Amino acid sequence: MRQLLLSFIIGATFIGCGIASSTQGGVVGADRSQLMLVSAEQMEQGANQNYGKVLSQANAQGILNKNHTQTRKVRAIARRLISQVGVFRKDALNWDWQVNVIDKDVLNAWCMPGGKIAFYSGIINKLNLNDAEIASVMGHEIAHALKEHSRERASQAQVKQVGFMLAGQLLGVSNSNLQLANLVSKYALELPFGRSHESEADNMGIELMARAGYDPRAAVNVWKKMQKVSSGAPMEFMSTHPSHKSRIENLTKMSQKVYPLYSQSRR
Numbered sequence: 001m002r003q004l005l006l007s008f009i010i011g012a013t014f015i016g017c018g019i020a021s022s023t024q025g026g027v028v029g030a031d032r033s034q035l036m037l038v039s040a041e042q043m044e045q046g047a048n049q050n051y052g053k054v055l056s057q058a059n060a061q062g063i064l065n066k067n068h069t070q071t072r073k074v075r076a077i078a079r080r081l082i083s084q085v086g087v088f089r090k091d092a093l094n095w096d097w098q099v100n101v102i103d104k105d106v107l108n109a110w111c112m113p114g115g116k117i118a119f120y121s122g123i124i125n126k127l128n129l130n131d132a133e134i135a136s137v138m139g140h141e142i143a144h145a146l147k148e149h150s151r152e153r154a155s156q157a158q159v160k161q162v163g164f165m166l167a168g169q170l171l172g173v174s175n176s177n178l179q180l181a182n183l184v185s186k187y188a189l190e191l192p193f194g195r196s197h198e199s200e201a202d203n204m205g206i207e208l209m210a211r212a213g214y215d216p217r218a219a220v221n222v223w224k225k226m227q228k229v230s231s232g233a234p235m236e237f238m239s240t241h242p243s244h245k246s247r248i249e250n251l252t253k254m255s256q257k258v259y260p261l262y263s264q265s266r267r
């Protein structure tokens with residue numbers, strides 16, 4: 001059994017999968033190892049398809065980047081954050097990042113695998129977010145993509161579905177692509193992230209914003225604001241576990257940890 005496992009891991013590594021950390025640690029220590037059975041390319045393919053669909057739907061409804069001032073602002077903030085992603089992974093500096101604002105009254109924002117960002121006007125308007133607060137939400141979403149949380153969850157689902165041994169066999173066949181596109185949609189868009197992924201995204205996001213020159217204490221503010229309005233909103237980070245209280249505590253601690261990075265960025 002051990003030999004089988006070993007050959008499976010070697011095989012998986014060969015095609016870009018296996019057990020490794022998708023990112024370097026940074027100051028916040030984001031170098032946790034992850035089991036990856038689904039390839040990054042497959043996740044990205046699925047993400048591109050899904051992103052294209054969301055954008056063309058929004059465009060057809062006349063709600064894509066409708067508010068030019070807001071879109072410009074969100075894109076400028078994204079540029080500053082993206083310029084810092086190299087601290088966690090150098091390759092992400094060369095991703096084909098895209099940032100679009102959808103004019104819809106929902107508390108939502110996300111970043112799909114490979115750097116495809118959607119920001120909904122509702123979260124900015126309802127929470128009356130300033131630039132640093134927008135950077136905090138976006139940093140969190142970018143972190144999910146950098147750490148490849150969707151890919152990790154799709155991989156975990158494969159293990160559950162077919163078992164470890166069968167997963168190895170499945171990896172060899174190319175007709176699993178279609179299935180994977182569906183997995184991407186499910187794990188990048190529909191299901192909320194789990195508690196540990198949320199905390200990890202909080203930690204990486206706050207480091208990104210601090211390095212980009214945004215006061216990390218704004219992250220704490222965002223969650224205090226969320227706490228006030230969190231009733232039945234379909235937002236990925238509201239539906240999951242870290243309670244607002246523990247989240248605010250953790251972010252307060254983390255904001256102190258990364259504060260020196262913020263000070264340095266302003267020199």
Ligand SMILES: [Zn+2]
Nearest residue numbers: 193198201237
């Ligand atoms: Zn999240």
